[in-house]
Amino acid sequence: MSPVLLDVNGLTTRFATRAGSLHAVEDVSFTVAEGEIIGLVGESGSGKSVTGFSILGLIDPPGRIVAGSVKLNGRELVGLSHAALRSMRGREIAMVFQDPSATLNPVLTIETQMRLAIAAHENLGDAAARARCIEVLGAVGIPDAARRIEAYPHQFSGGMRQRVAIAIALLNRPKLIICDEPTTALDVSIQAQILTEMKSLAARLLVMYAGRLIEAGPIAEVLRQPRHPYTRGLLGSLPGIARPGQDLVQIPGAMPSLIDLPQGCAFQPRCGFADALCATMPALNGEGARSFRCHHPLAAESAP
Numbered sequence: 001m002s003p004v005l006l007d008v009n010g011l012t013t014r015f016a017t018r019a020g021s022l023h024a025v026e027d028v029s030f031t032v033a034e035g036e037i038i039g040l041v042g043e044s045g046s047g048k049s050v051t052g053f054s055i056l057g058l059i060d061p062p063g064r065i066v067a068g069s070v071k072l073n074g075r076e077l078v079g080l081s082h083a084a085l086r087s088m089r090g091r092e093i094a095m096v097f098q099d100p101s102a103t104l105n106p107v108l109t110i111e112t113q114m115r116l117a118i119a120a121h122e123n124l125g126d127a128a129a130r131a132r133c134i135e136v137l138g139a140v141g142i143p144d145a146a147r148r149i150e151a152y153p154h155q156f157s158g159g160m161r162q163r164v165a166i167a168i169a170l171l172n173r174p175k176l177i178i179c180d181e182p183t184t185a186l187d188v189s190i191q192a193q194i195l196t197e198m199k200s201l202a203a204r205l206l207v208m209y210a211g212r213l214i215e216a217g218p219i220a221e222v223l224r225q226p227r228h229p230y231t232r233g234l235l236g237s238l239p240g241i242a243r244p245g246q247d248l249v250q251i252p253g254a255m256p257s258l259i260d261l262p263q264g265c266a267f268q269p270r271c272g273f274a275d276a277l278c279a280t281m282p283a284l285n286g287e288g289a290r291s292f293r294c295h296h297p298l299a300a301e302s303a304p
């Protein structure tokens with residue numbers, strides 16, 4: 001097992017809103033080993049982005065990390081100054097946002113932006129910096145990178161722009177890259193292509209519901225045999241994963257408000273297995289490489 005690179009422990013992030021305290025991320029713990037790729041899944045509003053932003057130190061008021069720890073190579077990031085976090089971002093942790101325009105400046109050439117990203121952390125000579133940029137653009141599949149590097153973002157298609165944003169994230173060889181739905185802004189055929197590439201990479205899947213981690217495990221095992229009823233519902237609603245000939249199923253109801261969560265398991269109002277026990281919060285119980293937060297997990301041998 002590779003050494004632990006990222007250790008997130010009890011991470012809890014809340015937003016003060018007029019209607020009350022919004023529990024966006026609640027007691028989330030996981031680790032990422034060096035070289036490991038994990039995927040965070042869950043429906044919209046379940047806390048995936050806030051988890052990523054919390055790790056990067058990008059939570060601003062009215063949001064606040066109210067508890068927990070984020071350690072990168074053993075170093076605590078929660079509570080670091082803005083300056084310390086800024087110098088770490090890009091160099092040690094990089095993020096690829098949903099929309100490449102969050103990363104790309106429309107009035108600068110790709111080369112200028114990439115050179116600025118290198119210069120923020122490292123003093124490379126002109127030739128070496130340019131060579132690094134071209135190499136990384138080539139690595140993310142930009143054809144004719146030595147010429148295209150002189151273009152502006154608007155001269156690229158949406159898919160190519162996102163590849164450039166990914167290239168910028170890779171530029172300073174960060175140890176950790178957080179990708180927040182990097183394909184959502186792209187058209188469906190390109191989404192499928194990138195997701196296929198990622199699916200063959202991701203080793204571990206973490207499932208979030210209403211701000212909490214509710215299931216985790218090796219990706220193939222979770223897909224084949226989800227243990228949490230929510231995960232099964234989520235997988236059944238994905239066209240790429242449902243079995244051929246099987247109808248897509250919608251989970252009835254909606255995720256509860258994060259300002260006014262039900263007692264105990266947040267999924268219980270939508271769950272066919274819920275009983276009185278579910279009014280108490282289930283622990284995240286482990287079984288080998290798998291873990292799930294459910295009082296009535298699906299049987300290990302039943303097919304989804």
Ligand SMILES: Nc1ncnc2c1ncn2[C@@H]1O[C@H](COP(=O)(O)OP(=O)(O)O)[C@@H](O)[C@H]1O
Pocket residue numbers: 015017022024042043044045046047048049050051063258
């Ligand atoms: N700046 C903010 N102010 C108030 N609430 C926020 C803010 N950012 C996110 N949230 C809330 O935090 C919850 C989790 O959001 P998010 O992490 O973006 O979900 P996901 O990425 O899983 O779709 C949502 O209820 C969202 O409305």
Ligand SMILES: [Mg+2]
Pocket residue numbers: 048049050180181
């Ligand atoms: Mg999100």
